[in-house]
Amino acid sequence: MKVYIQWTYKTKKKKSFTFTSDLVSLEEAVHFAEDVESTKRATDLVFTDEKGATWSMKELKKLITKIEEEPHEIIVYFDGGFDRQTRIAGIGCSIYYKKDGETYRIRKNAQLEGLDNNNEAEYAALELAVQELVVLNVRNQRVTLKGDSQVVLQQLSGEWACYEESFQRYINRIERYAKKQHLDFEYEVLSRKENREAHQLATQALEGTTIESHSPLQE
Template identity: 45%
Template sequence: MKIRLEVTYKTPKKTEAFFKSEEMPIGQALLITEDLEKTGRAKSITFIDDYDTTWKRKDLQKYLEDLETEPHDITVYFDGGYEIKERKAGLGCVIYYTQSGKAKRFRMNALVDELDTNNEAEYAALHLAIQELDFMGVHHIPVRFLGDSQVVIKQLNDEWPTMEEALNDWADRIDEKLKQMGIVPSFEVISRKDNGEADRLATQALKGVEVTSRSELE
């Protein structure tokens, strides 16, 4: 989450001016606020988040304290594979995050048989990752989502139209879930090589190898 400041500034001769800042991390906003208050000329300072919600200073400070014990700095890799003959899809996701000052990784895959195309499998893998974020208690923070499916990424970024009804349903489901969780997503296309970890998990799922693991990183 990022914050912008709205400041009413008052000079010693009682001339007032109103300023709006650009968005910035919460910690930076609090530091600037502290510096402004030292001048004794900040008549009022308002904190506003990405959703135009107004925050009190003490609530922002508590949010930062709570954030240290909750998952943050999150990057998600996802991939889906599909076997046409058996009409089965393998889903894989890897979630890198920081919690309580430690770097961590969560890996998971799943085998599903109700999908019809590889593109659906890609969407389903992303949805699986978002569900896991929900279980982890992730909310109201930015999250990076990386995948090698140009179809999924470009459709979610509104760069390509979503013509197929099934894919449109997946896109709507994902948008709705992210809004419900308050997640501000960024979607990026990466190469298949860079997405190797999620790809292996999807392949393992198709081979019947189930993976669920959580670990701390060096």
């Protein structure tokens, strides 16, 4: 989550100027605001998110405390593979998030039948990841989706048109999950090398090895 900071600055000659910052993280916003307040010339500090919700300094600090107790800074990696001969798909996802000062990782995969191609397997992998976010009860968060499928990420973001009815059904379901949980998605296309963890999970699923884990990461 990021916010704009707006404040009024008064000069020694009692002139007032209003400033608005770029989008910054909540922690950066508080540190900057405390620094500005220390000048004794800044007043009317207001923090505004991209949707227009506003907070005072006191309210923002409470929000940060609340967020720390819930899953946040969430990154999702996903990948899907499809064997044309057997018509079996392997899908996998890994999810990283922070909570109470610790970093956690979820790893999950599955083997599926009844899919038609690799792109559909990629969509199924992303839907699996989003379902895990619902189970985790991630709400009111910005989630970064990372994968090596440009088709899925560009269609889901609306950059590319989607003409395949089966793909559109995945998009509709994923968007319903996002709306229900009040999630905002960011999209990042990776190379296969950068997406190797999710790729390995999908490959293991194709080979019949099931992976399901949820644990804190050791520093």
